[in-house]
Amino acid sequence: MRSMREKFPDFRWRRPEQGRASLCECWxxxxxxxxxxxxxxxxxxxxxxxxxxxxxxxxxxxxxxxxxxxxxxxxxxxxxxxxxxxxxxxxxxxxxxxxxxxxxxxxxxxxxxxxxxxxxxxxxxxxxxxxxxxxxxxxxxxxxxxxxxxxxxxxxxxxxxxxxxxxxxxxxxxxxxxxxxxxxxxxxxxxxxxxxxxxxxxxxxxxxxxxxxxDPRLRQQHFGNQTENFPEGISLPVSKPSPRVSRKTDLKLPKADSRAPSRPSSAQSSKASTSTTVTVGASSSSSTKLIVEPDTMKEWQCAQCRGCFYLEEDGEIISHKYRLHLPQRSALCVTIRPFTIPQAERKSCHWLSVDTALFILKENETQENLQLVSFTELQNKEVFGWRGELGAGVYWLLPFTTGCRLRKVKTQISGEAKLVWRDEDGELALTKEFRAALLEIFETIDLDGNGLLSLEEYNFFELRTSGEKCDQEAWAVCKENFEMKKNELTRQGFLDLNLMEANDQDGDPWDLWVTLLSLGYNKALEMTEACPFVIDVCAERCKPRVKAISLEAGGSQLSRAVCRSVVNKGEAKVLDGSENIFIYTYRSGSRITSVIENKSENKVIIHVNNEQSKNCLNNRGLTVFAVEVAPKSMMVRIFYCLANFREKQVTSLYFLFEGLLS
The missing domain is CATH 1.10.238.10 (EF-hand)
Structure with a gap:
């Protein structure tokens, strides 16, 4: 029997290497x-x-x-x-x-x-x-x-x-x-x-x-918080988590009163130093308690869809995006939570502590014109939810995580896991550990949870691992060679497909590792750079329909939604000594978000110091850093979450803003 590569050479492609931008050589x-x-x-x-x-x-x-x-x-x-x-x-x-x-x-x-x-x-x-x-x-x-x-x-x-x-x-x-x-x-x-x-x-x-x-690692470098100007006058960065950076405990920022004597006089005279401390103490979460399945919801109609956050090489986080269709006005309960993979129930799954959230946006006429409706601010352990009423129409569900826990970390792997082996007859077979990892992957990419992979679900997998889609002709070839039910790939068929790939390479696991690494696994077959999640939507008066439509970064729509949610729900505080600089701080469950608004005519550089904070992590990986906010703009880029996710309270969280005002 010929392999799929021989029958349809373009069926599968290696994931292209992500090149780095290079500067032109100028004479x-x-x-x-x-x-x-x-x-x-x-x-x-x-x-x-x-x-x-x-x-x-x-x-x-x-x-x-x-x-x-x-x-x-x-x-x-x-x-x-x-x-x-x-x-x-x-x-x-x-x-x-x-x-x-x-x-x-x-x-x-x-x-x-x-x-x-x-x-x-x-x-x-x-x-x-x-x-x-x-x-x-x-x-x-x-x-x-x-x-x-x-x-x-x-x-x-x-x-x-x-x-x-x-x-x-x-x-x-x-x-x-x-x-x-x-x-x-x-x-x-x-x-x-x-x-x-x-x-x-x-x-x-x-x-x-x-x-x-x-290069996100440059764009998010301390002062370099790249912002975008939106029509409504709010300047926002593309919502990407901060990459891993060097954690130097002795890092000291230059103070306004300790600059070099040679500093240009014009710059020196245009600066003023002010500081303020924003303290977020322990707070009760009883008012935001989420009751996932009250008795009144037993008769409601529900839809479920799975997805995953994937951590890119450059520190960017991408995830599935969804479109929700409601045929009529109805009361709704929407939740998002980390997904416990059945095969991994006995493992210590770090992704269960990754903070998650979901933003609900209303589609008005075009996909580009989205309006924030609400977000999941209620909490029950790892589950975050929203309850309310929505009118008939099309909505977008944008998953979100701060990047406080899902980040690049150097880990020492003692040895590389073995993926394939040869039996007594010399035939290739998948190792037990690799089979278990593939079954975990299957559960993650089976977005509707029916135990089968449709062509659409499989293509999300293909786009992530190879950058190419599988068309109908290639899917027909797959149907001829691997087990399917109702034109959808079974678990066994998925295992056999990967075994075929190993045979095509005569046992060389390189292609298999490309797949595993792109899906967040390390060389020990541990999922360390991905976080699977599940979204549930329950409606009282109609059957909701949820469908994954893309796998990409959050983009400006998500950035705008995060900013608006913090400004609408957060506590505003004026930076001491400057009536035009506002700090908005919002606490929801395990997440704390800060937005800086600069209403002045000049740029402002804010030094953020939270060295005294306890039981919290930020998305930058630094306790002392600086951010720059352009004139007449707003910036959201500082995320915090509890270091111990299961603790209900923040021991203490301090934001010391030292403003250098231009």
Missing amino acids: FCVDVWTWRMASTPGNQKARHSENSQGKKSQHAEEAIFYMNCRAAYLTVFKSSLENIKSKEQLSLVLQQAGRNPSQKTINKYWTSQTSSLNFDDFCAILKKEKPPTKNELLEAFGKIDIDKAGYILHDELCKILTTRGDKMTWEEVTSITNQADFNCSGKLDYNKFCELYLTTSEQCCKAARDRLET
Whole structure:
């Protein structure tokens, strides 16, 4: 019998490697001498911004400016809390921001008294050192090209660069002219060169921004809380859990009154330091007690759907999303809880302590136009629920977890589990441990819990493990070779399919490990980077229908929902010393969420210190960190949950906000 690979080669694909964004290699040595030319005596002019139609608002420009600052800074440093410690680092990070300062400019900001510069200093320097415009560059070249020929001879250029301004060596100049000679005739067409200069500068900045946007570990680095501006004026980050970061107990943040003496005076005068402490003590949960199955619900009609949170390599959490259809108005009870896999009942399943929540959004006309209805704030042990009444229509159910427990952790695995073995006849067979893991996986991907895998359910598995879908033709091949009932794959069929894959590779377990690792298993066959859950929807007057529609990150809709839920339900506190900065804190069951709203005209950097907190974890993995909030915006990015999930009270939780107000 031919294998499925032979019958239908495209039936299964390996999961593609997730590449990292890379920065373009820019020949910025050319940039350097152009800046020097523009800075020589007689060429310096006061810079002014060019007015253009459709200019963005001041607040939007400010937000874009600080996004570019973060992108450039995190290209050179691992964190925005790291300081610039040398002239070379200062020059490099300025180049990443599209500036190429002369040595005179570097010396202006790095004096003999300077020991370090921080992120705020860097932003202040960028505000002063504007990039040159094309007109300014052309004017600088025009000072040399007296005949207005449109080009400059290399010999003439070399003489200027080696004798005026910040003098360059002949080797440096030769390297530049070799790269900048567009017509290979010993002449520099400076019009083309200026276009290339500006394009290269923008490409460098764009590469830094793209790297920040595509790498969550950079986007969520301390100050780098990437925000999105929504129509309603609320700026939110994409809802992703914070990646694992180094836990340094001796980490100290720079205080407002202890900056380096060389700090630019403009930055120093625009800062003010204030602090406030938000304390969340023990609270009774009796008012939020969830009664899962009261007598009045015995006759209600219910629908159930399973799903899973998966932890990506970059620390992002993805999960299934669902669409709920109600044919008529009805009272509802909606719950979400970690799913206890039957095969794993006797194991110590860490995912049972992963905090879960579910946000209910109403679909209005389009899938993009979703309105928050409510979320699961009632609790009964690991079960979180919501009770209320909904009208007829289509709703979205967005699962959520903070990332406080489901995160990347380095664990020492003594040995790699064996997946296959050969019997006395030399035939391959699955080991007992691998069979048990596959049965766990089957229960997780059997979304409707009927003991069979439909093509739609199987495709969620395929998308997660290989990045490809199985079409009807491939499913027909599967039906010919593996056990099915009612056109759905059985447990035995699923086991045989994986055995076939092992045979196709002649016992090489590489493909099998790709599947296991993508589903959250480690080399010891323990599920450490995934959390299966189950959603129940019970309606009084109609039969609800719940269907999984995607497997992806929460995105802006979930971020917006989390923010609105905290602002609507949380306690607001004004940051001491600043009437325009509000801290919203909301406690629900085992989860505590903080939202920072900045109503001022300037960005604000908030230092968060909860070193005194007990019995809690945060999604950043640090007790001391900093966040940045753009002007006229709101940011939700600080999540806490109980370290001991089964404890009903928080021993103590302190948020010490030290505000550095721009």
